[in-house]
Every structure is written in structure tokens, then in C-alpha cells.
Amino acid sequence: MFAVDANDDTMTLQLCEMATEIRDKLEVCGLKQSRVLTIEIADGASHPLANCLAYFYCEFDLVRVTNPSTWDALLEEDQAYAGLPANVTLKALLTHEITHALVAQTAGDREVALVDQEYIAASMELEFMEEAWRDVLLGASTVTLPPKVGLIDIWIYAFSPRKFAVNAWQHFNLPENGCAPVQQIVVGDVSFSKAVRPELR
Numbered sequence: 420m421f422a423v424d425a426n427d428d429t430m431t432l433q434l435c436e437m438a439t440e441i442r443d444k445l446e447v448c449g450l451k452q453s454r455v456l457t458i459e460i461a462d463g464a465s466h467p468l469a470n471c472l473a474y475f476y477c478e479f480d481l482v483r484v485t486n487p488s489t490w491d492a493l494l495e496e497d498q499a500y501a502g503l504p505a506n507v508t509l510k511a512l513l514t515h516e517i518t519h520a521l522v523a524q525t526a527g528d529r530e531v532a533l534v535d536q537e538y539i540a541a542s543m544e545l546e547f548m549e550e551a552w553r554d555v556l557l558g559a560s561t562v563t564l565p566p567k568v569g570l571i572d573i574w575i576y577a578f579s580p581r582k583f584a585v586n587a588w589q590h591f592n593l594p595e596n597g598c599a600p601v602q603q604i605v606v607g608d609v610s611f612s613k614a615v616r617p618e619l620r
């Protein structure tokens with residue numbers, strides 16, 4: 420179910436193993452893979468968003484990750500990620516983008532609002548991370564508990580993606596939340612989008 424295009428065999432194998440593990444964990448949260456997903460390592464940041472280490476192209480079922488050997492310069496911007504080993508960052512990026520892909524595949528023809536897509540991707544990215552590394556990212560952020568629904572907002576995502584992500588995971592991590600709201604979002608019952616919003620608190 421994965422077509423991996425990386426320059427060397429070690430990286431190819433590593434991406435296959437990581438992707439399979441991530442896919443299996445996402446399925447537990449109701450996000451199911453129904454089509455082949457291509458994962459590609461690209462040299463340089465050839466993404467629509469400048470300085471973006473990974474990107475999901477929904478119309479092509481394609482996840483593109485910038486070659487880890489070129490991350491140094493790109494990571495200067497994001498000190499929190501720079502504190503993580505490359506493998507941990509790679510798994511975090513893959514988790515984030517594969518989540519976007521499987522949200523889109525699970526939702527089928529229904530379009531999931533961008534804020535909802537990013538809520539789920541950010542939550543899974545931090546949820547699947549080992550606690551010690553997650554703590555590094557949480558520690559680097561200024562977000563305080565309890566999580567605030569008001570911060571699950573597309574403008575917060577746009578201007579402060581790290582703050583958005585930490586707050587999203589903290590919201591996901593509340594005992595009353597977890598995978599249930601994720602599944603409700605994907606089937607279209609609830610949304611954080613202000614344009615659509617029936618209750619999600």
C-alpha cells in the first residue's frame with residue numbers, strides 16, 4: 420500500500436517500516452488507508468510552502484519529504500524541531516502527512532475543513548511521538564494548560580503553527596476526547612471550522 424521513492428535502500432526500508440507502523444496506529448483511530456500512497460524524498464524544499472519539510476498532495480496521494488541531509492539550514496527557523504534527532508523528526512513529519520492522507524481517504528468525497536485536517540495531523544504527530552521527545556516540543560512552546568478550543572483556529576495555525584499543534588494535542592489528550600471526536604470530524608458530524616461549526620468544545 421506504499422510506493423516509496425528514496426535514493427538509498429536504507430532510507431527506503433526505513434520509510435516503509437515507519438509508514439506501515441503509522442498506518443496501523445491511525446487505523447485504530449478510525450483513519451483507514453484505501454489507496455496506495457506514494458512517499459517521496461525530494462532534494463531541497465520543493466514544496467508549495469517555503470521552508471516546509473514535508474507536504475501532502477491530496478490529488479496525487481503523494482507525501483513528499485525533504486531529504487533529511489538538507490534539513491540543517493531549514494531547521495534554523497524552528498528551534499524546537501532542531502532539538503530532536505533526525506529519525507524522530509522524520510517519523511513526526513511522516514505521521515503528520517500520512518494522517519492528512521488517511522483523513523482525506525477516509526472522508527472520501529467529503530472535504531474536511533483545513534482547521535480540522537490540521538487538528539488531527541498535529542494531534543497524531545505528537546501522540547505517536549515518544550513521551551521524552553514530545554516533552555521537548557511541549558517544553559519549547561508557551562502554550563499553557565488547559566487546552567483552549569479558541570486556539571483551534573485556522574488563523575492560529577497560520578501565524579503560530581507550533582502553538583496550534585501543542586494546543587491541539589493537549590485537547591486531543593483530554594480523557595473525554597481522543598479518537599472519538601476525530602472520527603466524528605472525518606464523517607462530517609462535527610467541525611472546528613467556524614463556517615461549519617456545530618458544537619465541538
Ligand SMILES: [Zn+2]
Pocket residue numbers: 515519536537540
Ligand atoms: Zn498539516
